[in-house]
Amino acid sequence: MNDAFKALADPTRRQILRLLRDRSMSAGEVADQFNISKPSISHHLNILKQAGLVLDERQGQSIMYSLHTTVVEDVIGWMFHILGKEGKEHDDEQ
Amino acid sequence: MNDAFKALADPTRRQILRLLRDRSMSAGEVADQFNISKPSISHHLNILKQAGLVLDERQGQSIMYSLHTTVVEDVIGWMFHILGKEGKEHDDEQ
DNA sequence: TAGAGATTTAGAATATTATCTAAATATCTA
DNA sequence: TAGATATTTAGATAATATTCTAAATCTCTA
Numbered sequence: 001m002n003d004a005f006k007a008l009a010d011p012t013r014r015q016i017l018r019l020l021r022d023r024s025m026s027a028g029e030v031a032d033q034f035n036i037s038k039p040s041i042s043h044h045l046n047i048l049k050q051a052g053l054v055l056d057e058r059q060g061q062s063i064m065y066s067l068h069t070t071v072v073e074d075v076i077g078w079m080f081h082i083l084g085k086e087g088k089e090h091d092d093e094q
Numbered sequence: 095m096n097d098a099f100k101a102l103a104d105p106t107r108r109q110i111l112r113l114l115r116d117r118s119m120s121a122g123e124v125a126d127q128f129n130i131s132k133p134s135i136s137h138h139l140n141i142l143k144q145a146g147l148v149l150d151e152r153q154g155q156s157i158m159y160s161l162h163t164t165v166v167e168d169v170i171g172w173m174f175h176i177l178g179k180e181g182k183e184h185d186d187e188q
Numbered sequence: 189t190a191g192a193g194a195t196t197t198a199g200a201a202t203a204t205t206a207t208c209t210a211a212a213t214a215t216c217t218a
Numbered sequence: 219t220a221g222a223t224a225t226t227t228a229g230a231t232a233a234t235a236t237t238c239t240a241a242a243t244c245t246c247t248a
Contacts, residue, residue, distance in 0.1 A: 009099050009103035076170060076173045079169055079170045
């Protein structure tokens with residue numbers, strides 16, 4: 001989950017997640033939304049993928065990226081754990 | 095909220111929040127939980143404070159740190175927004 | 189199968205972050 | 219008020235992160 005928190009620390013990556021929330025997009029479509037080079041966006045997408053926050057699937061020439069919500073739910077669980085007094089047995093990497 | 099996400103990206107700072115979840119602690123008490131120098135912990139506490147995730151209050155010689163949950167709730171709100179399809183009008187920097 | 193389009197990989201420059209030691213500041217108490 | 223305790227500030231160093239351009243890879247189609 002450390003990778004997820006690190007991935008979420010960058011505003012560009014959070015914006016990518018917001019875009020993918022509405023619909024899946026190809027890497028190029030994502031890149032078109034930013035004033036950042038395609039290789040940089042590709043790097044951000046890879047970080048999100050490593051963190052388990054997005055899935056990628058090749059469709060012909062394009063690679064489609066979509067939101068993967070499982071880890072998002074894990075992060076929410078961690079945040080709720082911080083809020084509540086109960087449930088001290090929450091797992092976390094150091 | 096960008097500051098909060100950045101603050102949460104560091105595992106030491108997340109562990110500090112977990113410690114403060116159970117009870118408020120002085121800076122020294124927090125530092126005693128880690129193999130990290132006191133100035134470094136002080137730096138982490140300051141980042142958490144700037145992000146609005148903790149509050150500090152001097153009590154005599156000590157400075158007590160406590161969890162401040164408002165921004166945690168904001169982050170949870172952002173995360174839920176990513177999960178759900180509805181509520182596209184969520185505020186976010188960037 | 190050659191070329192075009194989409195994406196990633198490689199390598200480098202710059203910026204940010206985490207950490208340390210040493211010194212400064214603030215508070216209490218004898 | 220002098221010394222002890224608690225914490226922060228300053229300044230430096232090493233590790234990470236973000237971004238770029240150029241080149242490589244993969245896929246489709248004419």
